[in-house]
Amino acid sequence: MKLKHLLLGTATLTSMVVTAIPASAAEIYIPLLTYRTGAFAVSGAAIGSGMADYLNMLNERDGGIGGVKLNVEECETGYDTKKGVECYEQVKSKNPIVVNPYSTGITLQIIPKAAVDKIPILSMAYGLSASADGQNFPWIFNPPATYWDGASMFVKYIGGKEGGLDKLKGKKIGLVYLDAPYGKEPIPLLEALAKDYGFELKLYPVPASEAQNQSSLWLNVRRDRPDWIYMQGFGAMNPTAIKEAIKINYPMDHFVGNWWSGGDDDARPAGPQAKGYLSFTFNQTGTNFPIIKEIEKHVVEKGKSLFPKEKIGETFYNRGVLNSIIIAEAIRNAQKISGKKEIDGSDLRRGLETLEISAARLKEIGAEGFASPMKVTCEDHNGHNGAFVTQWDGTKWNKVSDWISPIKEKVNPLIEQASKDYVSANAGWPKRSEPCDKSS
């Protein structure tokens, strides 16, 4: 033990001083919480790149939005709640206009903080389904659809395949899900629908630690032989489940994943036999849209994208782009309502609350048919918009159904109930104090 070592050690310890970073003026600060490392990095890199590339494209092509440059900064969460909360605290001091948590765990942590810190949370089709209720969650937005919408669309879709929802009576439907808050979300809705339509719901939970070891679970599936399987999985769990389904000879075209189980890297590793696997999605894939071409021209070809060129246009990349379209349109809307160019979190909250992305507007920005038109209101922070089914053909995803809208009359009561439960469980939950803007 030398003194030199000791000095080195003390130097390291003393270097643990955190310096504050000054915020700069005349720009809109958009932090992106991404996870390009860790166990789920495959989807995280695609989503993160999609989000960053679209916003950077707006900077490159138009010099930002409304003449104000966007300051896009990523914070790495590794899909870890601890780091995510740390990221939130880190970006909070720099006046972010919106935070995209990109993990159910992180979203749940920061939902109570959003109203206090006056930062809108955009959890695009993930997070807490109940937060679609704008009266109790004025700062949380989760368009275009909740997991409950997704599950109801699945039931509607298989009802259509069986020849009517009444034909579902007596059928067996399996739910393969990640045994975590995210995976458990669709259960109450599917249970309610099972009662209404008379099908039998079989639950197959996959513990997070067993994501890549599902053989025993699929033995149960083989024994039960459900007519349809819906999967609410994530990360390595998805390809493993598809492989196991192939092993027990389960018909791929009766196996439907939700929108986080339908990435290219979910189906591809399962090999050619995964052909026919179905998945819901609310965004189109491929590069055949002017908006993606613009990104390729202004960002990718200049070498400013972190994503491999040949993978641009994959499901999760395009989903990241859609996430940024919502942010960008909300910024435009907020600038219009507030009359300010440099908006803050409160303005963007108003912008999100009166957001309407019509089919015409989608066409204008070069995303015709890319996603379903969406409309957010004061009461409804979700919109309960449609999605469609895609099928894996061995190399890419193809759209195989029309846009399916959720069974709203079944989903809405659940949202109301869950939102009420959340508020009553959290004594002292603040009443909404923000006035409603008229839709512009």
Add this chain to the structure above:
Amino acid sequence: MLYREAGQYKTNYATDVAVFPLREDRIGLAVILLIGFVVLPLTANEFMLQAVLIPFLVFALAAIGLNILTGYTGLVSLGTGAFMGVGAYACYKLTTFFPQVNIIVLAIASGLFSAAVGALFGLPSLRIKGFYLAVATLAAQFFLSWCFIRVPWLYNYNVSGAIEVPSRYVFGVPVTGATATPLTRYLVVLSIVVLMTWVASNLVHGRIGRMWMAVRDMDLAAELIGIRLLPTKLLAFAVSSFYCGVAGALLVFFWYGGAESAVFDVNQSFFILFMVIVGGLGSLTGSFFGAALIFILPIALRVLSPAVGLPLHPSTVEQLQFMIVGALIIFFLIVEPNGLARLWQIGKQKLRVWPFPY
């Protein structure tokens, strides 16, 4: 020169066995407490309090808990995360049943549940040792993790399966929930950690601590001199789990503000175990050093790299940080296998004879 014991005479037994025999050490401790209670609250920004100091204190408390078991009694445990979870869920259930009771009292009371569970899973420790005991505690970890997912009563049948911290007030000031300021939460956590560290220090320096250390050094010999192994080991498990449980309750109520079961998985156990090993087995100071190195160093690397103007992408920094922290841990363990606490001791020893070493 400044730090030496010349002229400080010990005239009675009490001063001779004092935890801090040197006046300089006592002054140093007072300065640290002053910084903790006065200077940092006045100067630190929200990020510093919320993302650095509160978690640091929570992890230091958990590390003290594990250190009592592993460092002082020599029983390896991989169930720390689960015992923290027991504390957190107990506190959550307690505040559901008794919303009027002071949350600080409940946070400490929840440690008792954790202690009971810890003692239960400590029962095999009389028959099995070393790696085998580690496996037994690993079983506790998996069993309790399973409970946190499968027993919906624990999270009040919440649809999402997570526990959410309600707002609780102490003397009219919000201390938990979103409206509590980081400063209040920091001061509450700091007070609890200081108090419990003081208790732990008295425990390990007294009769009980000596019993633990005797068991650690050679349990057969300890038995021969009249130490009853089962009560001693179970006490170590109970006290250790108590500390971990309180740390878990603090983690959820004063830092996270809500948690899913994944927070208390086996990775959390390893995280704390690394802190104890790197910090120094059998040292309370080491627990704080370990928590600082394992938890604060990565944050410092992440925050400082853009500040010094390195144009690195956050994900690159993340990868680099894994490599640097990993390398540093190996470095520290090679130059000082007994952990940072030993390094600190050597530093003090050198300072004592400085500038004229002999």
